[in-house]
Amino acid sequence: MSDAVRARELTVRYGDLVALDRVDLTLETGMALGIVGPNGSGKSTLLKTIAGLLTPAGGILEVFGTSPRSLPPGTIAYVPQIEAVDWSFPANVYDVVAMGRFPRLRLLQPFSKHDRRVVDGALDALRLGDLRNRHISQLSGGQQQRAFVARAIAQEPKLLLLDEPTTGVDAATEEALRELIRGLVKNGLPVLMTTHDLDRAADWFDKLLVVDRRVLAEGDPASVLASGAYAGIREHTHVHGHARSDTHGHPK
Amino acid sequence: MTDFLLAPFQYEYMQRAFIAALVVGTLCSTIGTYVVLRKLSFIGDGIAHASFAGIVVAYLRGLDYYVGALIVAIVTALGIGFVNRRGRVSLDTAIGVLFTGAFALGVFLMSRVPHYNIDLQSFLFGNILGVSREDLWLILGLALVVVVSLALLYRALLYTTFDPVVAQASGIHAGFVDYALLVLLAITIVISLEAVGIVLVAALLVTPAATAFQLTRRFTRMLVLSGAIGAFCAVAGLYASYYLQSASGATIVLLATILFFIAMAVGRRRMPLMGANLPH
Numbered sequence: 001m002s003d004a005v006r007a008r009e010l011t012v013r014y015g016d017l018v019a020l021d022r023v024d025l026t027l028e029t030g031m032a033l034g035i036v037g038p039n040g041s042g043k044s045t046l047l048k049t050i051a052g053l054l055t056p057a058g059g060i061l062e063v064f065g066t067s068p069r070s071l072p073p074g075t076i077a078y079v080p081q082i083e084a085v086d087w088s089f090p091a092n093v094y095d096v097v098a099m100g101r102f103p104r105l106r107l108l109q110p111f112s113k114h115d116r117r118v119v120d121g122a123l124d125a126l127r128l129g130d131l132r133n134r135h136i137s138q139l140s141g142g143q144q145q146r147a148f149v150a151r152a153i154a155q156e157p158k159l160l161l162l163d164e165p166t167t168g169v170d171a172a173t174e175e176a177l178r179e180l181i182r183g184l185v186k187n188g189l190p191v192l193m194t195t196h197d198l199d200r201a202a203d204w205f206d207k208l209l210v211v212d213r214r215v216l217a218e219g220d221p222a223s224v225l226a227s228g229a230y231a232g233i234r235e236h237t238h239v240h241g242h243a244r245s246d247t248h249g250h251p252k
Numbered sequence: 253m254t255d256f257l258l259a260p261f262q263y264e265y266m267q268r269a270f271i272a273a274l275v276v277g278t279l280c281s282t283i284g285t286y287v288v289l290r291k292l293s294f295i296g297d298g299i300a301h302a303s304f305a306g307i308v309v310a311y312l313r314g315l316d317y318y319v320g321a322l323i324v325a326i327v328t329a330l331g332i333g334f335v336n337r338r339g340r341v342s343l344d345t346a347i348g349v350l351f352t353g354a355f356a357l358g359v360f361l362m363s364r365v366p367h368y369n370i371d372l373q374s375f376l377f378g379n380i381l382g383v384s385r386e387d388l389w390l391i392l393g394l395a396l397v398v399v400v401s402l403a404l405l406y407r408a409l410l411y412t413t414f415d416p417v418v419a420q421a422s423g424i425h426a427g428f429v430d431y432a433l434l435v436l437l438a439i440t441i442v443i444s445l446e447a448v449g450i451v452l453v454a455a456l457l458v459t460p461a462a463t464a465f466q467l468t469r470r471f472t473r474m475l476v477l478s479g480a481i482g483a484f485c486a487v488a489g490l491y492a493s494y495y496l497q498s499a500s501g502a503t504i505v506l507l508a509t510i511l512f513f514i515a516m517a518v519g520r521r522r523m524p525l526m527g528a529n530l531p532h
Contacts, residue, residue: 051421089289090471099414102407103422135469148418154423163287166415 002191009059019045021214034205041212043194047161051078072104073157077157082144087137094132101156122154141168162193260494272383275436275485276447281460285475296454298351302328305358325438333434334485367504375529378501391443459508466519
């Protein structure tokens with residue numbers, strides 16, 4: 001398997017604040033890597049940096065052997081947390097999912113049958129077919145999250161980055177999402193996902209990374225969960241793995 | 253009725269005014285869709301006021317007013333974009349600083365000229381009846397540039413307007429798209445100055461788009477509807493100003509404002525759930 005993402009000594013700062021401190025990470029194609037850690041530990045920062053949204057202050061970051069911003073359009077699909085957009089925007093579910101095709105289209109290139117088929121497939125995969133004509137402001141939080149994931153799937157990316165996609169979704173949707181992601185991974189798509197849900201990490205991921213601005217542990221979920229690093233994080237989480245918001249600067 | 257509709261066209265200056273109003277009304281309200289959805293309403297006002305400095309400098313140098321206004325408007329638009337992206341101040345603060353500074357420069361330069369014959373009122377409130385043949389060609393040419401650019405950038409503008417972060421992560425150059433929109437906005441504002449003036453151009457950018465937003469939940473429909481509303485307001489407003497002997501720019505904007513409130517009432521009845529999840 002070749003490396004989809006390779007980070008060495010990756011450091012990211014917000015002004016004087018070090019958000020990520022010399023992080024090493026390797027994600028191979030056909031692998032799902034979970035990132036766990038308390039709030040403010042740099043999980044989302046790591047995803048945004050790999051997505052090319054933030055510039056590293058130091059270290060090496062390669063996505064498919066080059067810098068993220070040098071990749072062809074459509075290579076990376078990023079699913080942020082749902083609060084990020086204005087849900088009163090004039091668009092229905094289909095419109096949002098169809099945006100996933102935009103990076104794949106040239107200027108003025110019309111939406112083809114293939115594009116429509118891919119969008120329909122993404123809607124069906126996320127069980128949004130019945131909601132395709134519904135305005136996005138009329139979706140529940142879980143449905144909004146599914147629409148974001150469907151948009152990412154419609155992009156047919158080479159790398160999928162998911163920022164806590166299970167937040168606010170019901171158990172059935174979470175399981176459907178897990179099966180979908182596992183299916184994509186099985187077909188060779190590398191997936192990097194942040195989560196607070198430590199209890200089901202082994203069901204989701206091939207590899208787990210425990211982060212608190214720096215990497216505390218890395219390996220297969222079972223061994224990481226059994227390690228002291230996991231216990232350290234565990235102390236700062238609620239039941240079912242939801243992290244507390246007051247975990248900045250806790251002793252490691 | 254035919255006489256009523258055709259009467260203004262017996263004058264050549266009215267023919268030019270109607271064409272200019274139609275183009276400016278359609279263009280402002282079409283690009284205004286992005287202004288409203290990106291919450292950039294203050295920008296139109298800012299760029300319009302800043303362009304005043306360019307008008308004064310052009311007057312002092314004996315240049316065409318359009319050239320001066322266009323240069324200052326584009327520089328201000330890019331400056332606003334740069335300060336917003338790279339600076340540590342919010343967009344409205346960046347606009348507030350840059351446009352008041354540029355407007356003050358215009359007033360300062362003008363106050364230093366002992367005797368000037370520049371028609372200040374026509375730039376502040378518009379003088380669409382004064383659009384010359386040359387002005388009209390310039391308006392049509394620049395409008396074509398804006399329309400073609402908006403068509404080419406359609407998908408990128410839509411995606412970056414809805415979700416700029418994800419659009420950028422997917423490989424769309426959100427920064428370029430933002431700057432391009434600001435430049436197109438600056439061009440649109442400058443070619444609208446003679447029609448509606450510095451003070452009222454922001455209304456033509458915002459009000460038809462805000463009206464369309466009340467009536468539809470689809471982006472493309474909003475874009476088309478906004479353009480149609482802007483075109484209607486510009487032409488109907490010009491007719492009204494002809495028969496009422498009122499200021500054309502103000503009449504156009506007043507008509508757009510009336511339509512906005514009607515649409516608000518209609519929109520609430522048609523789409524009661526629309527605002528249910530709006531952030532407060």
